[in-house]
Amino acid sequence: MPLNISRRDFLSATLTTAAAAASGAFVPSQIRAGEFTGKIRKAVKYHMIQAPELSVREKFQMLKDLGYDGVEIRTVDKANENRDEVLAARDEVGLPIHGVVNSSNPDIRTAVDLSKQYGGTSVLVVAGRVNKGRQYDENYREWFARLKEAAPYAEDQGIRLLVENVWNGFLLSPMEMATFIDEIDSPAVGVYFDCGNVVRFGWPEHWIRILGSRIVKLDIKEYSRDLQKNAGLWKGFDVEIGDGDVDYPAVREALKEIGFSGWATAEVKGGGRERLEEIARRMDEALSL
Template sequence: MDFGFSANAFRDYGPVETVEILADAGYDGVELLFDQPHLYPPETDEEDVAEMRRALDDNDLEISNCNAFMLTAIEGFHHPSYVEADAEYRQKRIDYTREALHLADAFDAEYISIEPGGPIPDEKSREWAMETFVQSLNEVIPSAEELGVDLLVEPEPDLLIETTDQFLEFIDTVDSSAVGCNFDAGHLFCVGEDPAAAVETLGEYADHYHVEDIPADRSHEHTQLGAGAMDIDAFLEAVEASGYDGFVTVELYPYQETAEETARDAMSFLTEHGWT
């Protein structure tokens, strides 16, 4: 396994400076943020891509993932979603995802992570939301297949797909090998699951993993590694035992005010526990 750190904690830094800091901290990769103020697809041109590619090469850093989940450039983390009741508003998420796929391709990245549908609108049923999510994905799957960039759906508390079982129900309705799972250990812990056990179930669909700690009350608060109640080592042991040899990315976006220190402390945890 290799370890990356998500740039979504570094929104007070430029993307190139973020790469330099994470390389110096000892990470193997960086999760690029496809949102403002970093690499928002409609505002990212060939020169921006070339500059970032030079920074990655100069710092011997790989892309661990392309985060196309957050969309604060329009409204927030979860809106617009793939299941908005307003079709025009929903289309903004679909169009953004298509642009994100093309930007990932410009970086020669293999996948992007996306939200699992979104919050179910109050006036709509779960069945409607699932059907609408799949319809929305079907609008971008042809681009994903053509480019060779996969769409990794990330289960998250309070959104359409929260649990392992819900993801399995969803993936059975999708007729494309370009759709997989962005396995976020903390998210599954929040909804009462054991992330280590879930690796056996979801591992075959997971091309990328997120890790963070979570408080003992299982509230959805991304917490520094070792500062919460999760058994991080058991989770990483399960990932290693599965034969996975890709990236595990530390995602600690709430630590924006202390991003550099937080990234270094997370690496210290991984080092002290024998993972790097």
């Protein structure tokens, strides 16, 4: 993305960046000129780094060199077996671990502890699964109770429990998801909104406006209705960020309307340096970073 800024604007941006750094505020890893620069922080999931020849520190350094502002790690990732190495990589490189992904693991407290240890701010939660053998209302009651019970502990630790909209047959509309979050009635519980997951049956910008400030973090990927129709349901995800049916200009407008700022994490097919560089470029374009 070209940087068409004047010398005065550049000096102003430089002074602002220096002041922010001195105050400990977030500073983008690169000087950019997008609408959401400094408002949205760009990350990837740790397991997307497919470079087995690199150490944990080298992986963190590569992400920082490519312009990522942070990383998110799953509770099941093997890297957690040596947390000291992960923490050292974080500190030496200066790349934050903004949260952990716990999916539908019912052990939420352990995930909260891990996120806290890594300096994260959230645990991504998948609220169960509804299928032929699993009643909808049963799943609702169980995960409502589970999140309600874990919320005070998470709040005490400064960690948000963020429910993601996924293909689990549950919380199938933004209004229901909003009600579910509101009825738990805890400042620790919010939404981890996935832009690509709703395209199969809806429009991300509609969900964003309805969920509003409940949205704390974003997952970024794509979905193609054409591939869904002609190649199969799950094939709809086989499209690059910006090339599918997520209307990212409309998404940006909705995010602007709700005043969103925070982490946006790619959740797509990973790879080595070249692949991660491409993902970073596509995120910059889609989110105007």
